[in-house]
Amino acid sequence: MVVLEYLRSHRRIAVVTHELADVDAAASAAAVAILARSAGAQVDVLTPGGATRPARLILERFSVPFTEDPSVLLSADAVILVDAPSPARAGRRVEELISSRALPTLIVDHHPATSGPAAGATALVDEGASSTSEVLAKDIMGSMGGAWDGASDAACALGLGILADTGRLRNAGCGTLEVYSALCRICGRPPGPVSSGARRDVSEVIAVLKGLRALRILEAGGWIIAASIVGGQQASVAAALVRVGADLGIALGRAEGGGSEGSMRASRALSSSGLRLGDLARELARELGGSGGGHAAAASFRVRAGPGAAMDAILRLLSASLNSTPREIVRACPGAARTRQWSSGASHSPIAAVHRRRSAASTCASRPGSSTWSSGRAAAARPASSGA
Numbered sequence: 001m002v003v004l005e006y007l008r009s010h011r012r013i014a015v016v017t018h019e020l021a022d023v024d025a026a027a028s029a030a031a032v033a034i035l036a037r038s039a040g041a042q043v044d045v046l047t048p049g050g051a052t053r054p055a056r057l058i059l060e061r062f063s064v065p066f067t068e069d070p071s072v073l074l075s076a077d078a079v080i081l082v083d084a085p086s087p088a089r090a091g092r093r094v095e096e097l098i099s100s101r102a103l104p105t106l107i108v109d110h111h112p113a114t115s116g117p118a119a120g121a122t123a124l125v126d127e128g129a130s131s132t133s134e135v136l137a138k139d140i141m142g143s144m145g146g147a148w149d150g151a152s153d154a155a156c157a158l159g160l161g162i163l164a165d166t167g168r169l170r171n172a173g174c175g176t177l178e179v180y181s182a183l184c185r186i187c188g189r190p191p192g193p194v195s196s197g198a199r200r201d202v203s204e205v206i207a208v209l210k211g212l213r214a215l216r217i218l219e220a221g222g223w224i225i226a227a228s229i230v231g232g233q234q235a236s237v238a239a240a241l242v243r244v245g246a247d248l249g250i251a252l253g254r255a256e257g258g259g260s261e262g263s264m265r266a267s268r269a270l271s272s273s274g275l276r277l278g279d280l281a282r283e284l285a286r287e288l289g290g291s292g293g294g295h296a297a298a299a300s301f302r303v304r305a306g307p308g309a310a311m312d313a314i315l316r317l318l319s320a321s322l323n324s325t326p327r328e329i330v331r332a333c334p335g336a337a338r339t340r341q342w343s344s345g346a347s348h349s350p351i352a353a354v355h356r357r358r359s360a361a362s363t364c365a366s367r368p369g370s371s372t373w374s375s376g377r378a379a380a381a382r383p384a385s386s387g388a
């Protein structure tokens with residue numbers, strides 16, 4: 001009821017996602033654009049700093065043009081911000097333009113708000129919803145019921161957003177399943193996985209496998225923590241670590257322009273124990289400078305410190321919230337990135353402390369009571385082109 005009303009009462013709307021739009025943000029933006037198209041309204045979709053590959057595929061699949069250029073805000077008379085609690089999550093330039101032009105803003109989101117709503121903003125926020133796509137779906141069904149004439153593709157898009165934010169419905173509650181089922185009927189088929197018809201994203205697969213290679217395994221309070229410093233695709237790596245059984249997956253890498261960025265994912269058991277990764281990411285950003293946030297089971301951040309120092313800070317924050325110091329049980333493989341210490345000289349760090357108890361940990365190359373995995377023979381047999 002809110003969104004359609006908003007589309008009708010403005011001339012040209014910019015639909016803005018958070019920086020580096022993910023699938024939920026892109027699906028939400030696509031749905032609003034499709035609805036606007038069928039209502040004869042003008043919208044521009046802005047994905048500040050770009051979008052992840054699966055997010056781009058969604059926008060392309062529904063033929064929704066999008067841009068990274070914030071200057072589209074110069075011709076807008078209103079903004080719909082999706083999947084972000086405040087314009088700050090869309091980057092400084094976007095935040096400045098919205099405030100200097102005093103653009104009326106509708107915030108559609110499911111993240112816990114970190115502060116009060118921005119001046120001039122209307123909020124359509126449901127912290128209990130699985131995704132921004134679910135928030136939008138409920139609102140649009142409220143005005144259009146179960147027949148979205150000329151805009152059934154919007155329902156298909158929102159279904160994809162729900163799939164993405166619920167781990168393909170694994171973490172969906174009854175209310176979310178009902179919304180998904182209604183979207184399925186409106187779409188005319190189960191909103192399926194997005195495929196460009198091209199091969200799967202090889203660089204993502206390689207990044208995940210390299211993340212596994214540079215992995216450290218720690219234990220704290222009975223929880224298994226898998227942590228890796230990687231070259232990119234941190235969200236995919238962290239999610240993969242939890243999929244294979246870790247309670248907490250942490251993936252960190254260097255950020256473009258300095259500092260580091262990373263993702264954390266928690267198993268359902270760990271997040272229902274009360275640990276909130278979104279809070280942890282915010283605390284990390286406060287401590288190291290930068291931004292961070294998210295949900296109980298998924299969070300991301302970008303901070304000024306390098307990956308090693310950031311990893312040490314995360315483990316320190318974890319010791320406090322889990323009331324147990326992370327103890328390393330398996331070190332990274334020799335030859336993998338950062339085989340010794342993540343940070344330089346932070347001797348008070350949990351990692352450094354663990355290294356002092358080195359005998360307690362095993363490595364992938366020499367496990368107690370077994371022969372080594374990488375023998376000279378294996379090394380010699382390795383083709384010369386197998387560099388990482």
Ligand SMILES: [Mn+2]
Pocket residue numbers: 024025083110131132165
């Ligand atoms: Mn979301």
